[in-house]
Amino acid sequence: MREHLKVTSGALLSTVLVLAAGCSSDDAASPSPSAGASSGSARGPGGGGPGGQGGPGGGGQQITAVNLNTDGVSPGGANTAAVVQATNAFLATLDATERDKVEYAFTENKARQTWSNFPATAVAREGIAMADLTADQQKAADAVLAAGLSTAGAQQDANIRSSDDELSRISQEGASGFGALKDYFIAVYGTPSTTEPFMVQFGGHHLARALTYNGDKVSQTPQFVGTEPTSFQKDGVTVEPLKAESTAMFAMIAALSAEQKTTAKFTSGTFDDLLMGPGKDTGVFPASEGLQVSQLTAEQKKLVTAAIQTYTGDLADAAAAKLLAKYTSELDQTRIGWSNNTGPTDENSYIRIDGPSVWIEFINTRSMSTPNIHYHSVYRDKTNDYGSTKPS
Amino acid sequence: MRITLSVRVGALLACLAIVYTALAVLAPRPAAAHPLSTTAVLLTAEAGRVTGRVQLPIDRLAIALDQPLTTAAVKQPGKIEELRGYLLSHMSAADQAGPWVVTAGGGAVESIDGVDHLVFDIVLQPPDHRVGDFQLTYDAILHRLVSHKVFVSLRTGGEKEYTTVGVLDWQQHTLAVPAAGAATQDGFAAAIHLGIRHIAEGADHLLFLIMLLLPAPLIARGRRWKRSDDLRRNSWRVVHVVTAFAIGHSVTLALGALGYISVPTRVVESLIALSILVSGIHAIKPLVPGGEAWIAAGFGLMHGLAFAALLGDLGLGRGSLVADLLGFNLGIELTQLIVVALLMPSLLVLSRTTVYPGVRVTAAGIGVVLAAAWLAERTALIAVNPFNRITDALIDHPFTIAASIAVIAAISWAVPRLRTTTVRTPAPAGHDLRTPATAVDHSGSVTHP
Numbered sequence: 001m002r003e004h005l006k007v008t009s010g011a012l013l014s015t016v017l018v019l020a021a022g023c024s025s026d027d028a029a030s031p032s033p034s035a036g037a038s039s040g041s042a043r044g045p046g047g048g049g050p051g052g053q054g055g056p057g058g059g060g061q062q063i064t065a066v067n068l069n070t071d072g073v074s075p076g077g078a079n080t081a082a083v084v085q086a087t088n089a090f091l092a093t094l095d096a097t098e099r100d101k102v103e104y105a106f107t108e109n110k111a112r113q114t115w116s117n118f119p120a121t122a123v124a125r126e127g128i129a130m131a132d133l134t135a136d137q138q139k140a141a142d143a144v145l146a147a148g149l150s151t152a153g154a155q156q157d158a159n160i161r162s163s164d165d166e167l168s169r170i171s172q173e174g175a176s177g178f179g180a181l182k183d184y185f186i187a188v189y190g191t192p193s194t195t196e197p198f199m200v201q202f203g204g205h206h207l208a209r210a211l212t213y214n215g216d217k218v219s220q221t222p223q224f225v226g227t228e229p230t231s232f233q234k235d236g237v238t239v240e241p242l243k244a245e246s247t248a249m250f251a252m253i254a255a256l257s258a259e260q261k262t263t264a265k266f267t268s269g270t271f272d273d274l275l276m277g278p279g280k281d282t283g284v285f286p287a288s289e290g291l292q293v294s295q296l297t298a299e300q301k302k303l304v305t306a307a308i309q310t311y312t313g314d315l316a317d318a319a320a321a322k323l324l325a326k327y328t329s330e331l332d333q334t335r336i337g338w339s340n341n342t343g344p345t346d347e348n349s350y351i352r353i354d355g356p357s358v359w360i361e362f363i364n365t366r367s368m369s370t371p372n373i374h375y376h377s378v379y380r381d382k383t384n385d386y387g388s389t390k391p392s
Numbered sequence: 393m394r395i396t397l398s399v400r401v402g403a404l405l406a407c408l409a410i411v412y413t414a415l416a417v418l419a420p421r422p423a424a425a426h427p428l429s430t431t432a433v434l435l436t437a438e439a440g441r442v443t444g445r446v447q448l449p450i451d452r453l454a455i456a457l458d459q460p461l462t463t464a465a466v467k468q469p470g471k472i473e474e475l476r477g478y479l480l481s482h483m484s485a486a487d488q489a490g491p492w493v494v495t496a497g498g499g500a501v502e503s504i505d506g507v508d509h510l511v512f513d514i515v516l517q518p519p520d521h522r523v524g525d526f527q528l529t530y531d532a533i534l535h536r537l538v539s540h541k542v543f544v545s546l547r548t549g550g551e552k553e554y555t556t557v558g559v560l561d562w563q564q565h566t567l568a569v570p571a572a573g574a575a576t577q578d579g580f581a582a583a584i585h586l587g588i589r590h591i592a593e594g595a596d597h598l599l600f601l602i603m604l605l606l607p608a609p610l611i612a613r614g615r616r617w618k619r620s621d622d623l624r625r626n627s628w629r630v631v632h633v634v635t636a637f638a639i640g641h642s643v644t645l646a647l648g649a650l651g652y653i654s655v656p657t658r659v660v661e662s663l664i665a666l667s668i669l670v671s672g673i674h675a676i677k678p679l680v681p682g683g684e685a686w687i688a689a690g691f692g693l694m695h696g697l698a699f700a701a702l703l704g705d706l707g708l709g710r711g712s713l714v715a716d717l718l719g720f721n722l723g724i725e726l727t728q729l730i731v732v733a734l735l736m737p738s739l740l741v742l743s744r745t746t747v748y749p750g751v752r753v754t755a756a757g758i759g760v761v762l763a764a765a766w767l768a769e770r771t772a773l774i775a776v777n778p779f780n781r782i783t784d785a786l787i788d789h790p791f792t793i794a795a796s797i798a799v800i801a802a803i804s805w806a807v808p809r810l811r812t813t814t815v816r817t818p819a820p821a822g823h824d825l826r827t828p829a830t831a832v833d834h835s836g837s838v839t840h841p
Contacts, residue, residue, distance in 0.1 A: 269538035
């Protein structure tokens with residue numbers, strides 16, 4: 001009897017072992033191991049959705065360092081002294097280790113080019129996470145952005161960061177990568193100076209700010225803004241981080257006549273995301289297409305200017321005004337266009353403003369995290385991204 | 393004496409368990425990346441050609457073709473043909489010697505990270521049969537959906553993981569694929585690697601070996617297994633079994649690879665399943681007392697034929713057959729030794745506990761069931777093997793399994809009541825191996841009915 005018991009217990013133990021091995025494979029379950037494994041490691045980070053750990057050696061988003069000079073074409077008007085002061089005040093709150101994380105040489109181009117529309121868990125950001133700073137340090141960091149940006153620009157940053165808290169709250173699958181603090185990073189390139197070039201880099205999942213100063217000159221591009229969801233409630237108030245941009249861009253297309261709309265529709269292809277997103281820093285832009293703004297009425301032109309203003313207006317007021325004046329003067333050489341759809345909640349609605357200097361793309365895109373479309377938008381300056389002219 | 397020894401053995405097993413668990417945890421795992429509607433081109437550089445898989449997200453394909461494509465629509469035979477033609481018209485490869493011949497087969501729908509993809513198998517054949525760096529030009533989906541991204545990855549025939557070569561997008565439809573660097577690994581080292589991979593992923597070869605190792609610490613008395621406490625004898629039996637298997641499969645591997653013998657794959661595969669079945673039954677009740685070495689050698693011949701077929705399939709051996717053959721075989725033997733090193737300490741300890749008959753019979757029973765399923769599948773008695781998932785799972789977690797067995801051994805050994813005390817086969821006098829058996833005192837702490 002006793003022997004039987006022992007034999008049975010041995011059998012039970014073995015069975016448990018086999019079952020355990022069998023079950024433990026379920027989490028990595030894929031009917032064909034080679035296909036599953038390969039797709040996992042061979043692809044990039046999650047498409048805006050959670051769970052995007054760009055695998056070890058996984059390419060994901062590719063950032064190739066380009067040669068960034070300091071010859072960018074800026075109409076000037078920068079409030080450099082105020083930004084220098086705020087940046088130095090922020091740096092003074094950091095200890096040596098933190099400063100080491102935050103401060104970069106101005107020549108570290110690859111780091112300067114590192115931004116993304118993926119969360120930091122998928123594409124690691126440079127600098128230090130807001131979550132790793134004390135409340136006072138965070139306040140000092142926010143003050144740097146507040147100095148460089150307009151009130152509207154700073155408010156938009158706060159709203160976009162809130163959208164990541166909201167996304168983390170509502171997302172069905174692992175949203176550990178999102179959050180207003182843990183996904184947002186700040187870095188400073190070069191020594192803040194009113195005469196020598198330096199850059200403040202701030203961003204996270206759906207935001208990229210690159211504020212490059214060189215004396216009176218300033219660049220706020222590449223600028224990436226996005227939000228998922230597009231609208232949400234926070235403390236009883238509706239927050240729409242890209243309300244200004246989306247309203248103005250869709251209004252600009254909605255004001256076109258049927259004939260103009262046909263001319264404005266792109267024929268080169270269709271879109272499900274931005275073309276000039278992260279990593280597209282070689283200065284090569286798609287061939288111009290769409291409707292010439294010179295063909296528009298004065299009222300329609302005003303709507304184009306208003307749309308551009310929602311991007312340029314993020315910068316501190318004086319410099320933003322000079323920049324908008326420059327782009328407005330180039331309107332007659334500028335084209336606008338659209339693809340797929342023209343409604344703010346439609347699938348893949350895509351709108352572009354393409355001038356001699358200004359480049360703005362706006363798209364309704366998708367992720368696996370939420371059931372609705374969400375916004376991605378990028379603003380570049382063909383002659384002044386990162387304060388640099390076209391890279392060689 | 394007994395206490396210190398048992399503590400020592402227990403500690404040893406615990407350490408083994410920790411090491412195995414660590415290995416299981418640290419072993420590279422595919423990352424759970426979440427590609428939202430991107431294309432993946434996964435290339436494998438082999439001798440004389442590059443093979444690969446193209447995974448096209450069906451929803452993006454629908455946009456690019458401006459067709460309401462659904463998974464069901466894609467699966468229609470005519471549609472798959474059409475889409476294969478579409479893929480081939482948007483893909484080409486070339487090097488200095490000229491354009492490569494690109495062919496595509498397959499066309500299955502696979503759910504990858506929750507998104508249905510159409511997956512084609514491709515073969516890229518250089519005109520001079522020399523795999524060097526080449527230019528891949530590809531714009532399927534991309535030619536129309538200009539914001540689409542195509543991730544191109546490469547590995548060598550000996551590697552499991554891919555390395556990203558680059559991303560094709562609206563700016564770039566052509567990419568340099570550094571296959572020459574990958575191809576230089578093609579040779580002796582690659583052959584060893586291949587051998588290790590093949591046997592480590594070949595559940596049938598490992599299972600056969602394990603079935604033969606199960607009764608190694610035992611001795612056949614008529615139709616029953618009895619415990620043998622002679623460590624030296626047991627170790628020698630392990631050596632005999634492993635050597636016999638090595639000799640058996642080396643002979644047919646060499647003959648098969650050199651082209652002297654050829655047996656249909658289905659027959660070979662069926663015989664391999666039979667070999668596991670027989671050795672599994674033998675582990676339960678001795679069929680051929682003391683004949684494990686002969687079973688190992690005899691069925692080893694069958695396993696060697698399977699290795700030879702694989703070597704041929706992979707196109708290895710075009711350069712220097714002997715080196716590849718040696719390397720491949722060396723890889724197989726190395727993996728066998730690793731398996732023995734991982735399992736035998738636990739089995740030897742377990743054999744000194746009263747749970748061993750249960751463990752052995754269960755393990756052998758599982759082997760018999762899996763082997764029977766394989767045999768049925770390979771002789772076309774059944775269409776789908778219901779145990780494939782289990783065998784895949786077992787193969788994917790070798791260290792977890794080894795660790796679990798070590799844990800069972802440690803637990804069993806740690807419970808004094810489960811430990812056996814009587815030495816039925818005394819060690820021959822004069823040997824200098826201090827075996828646990830001879831050191832265990834024979835006080836009757838375990839009661840027998």
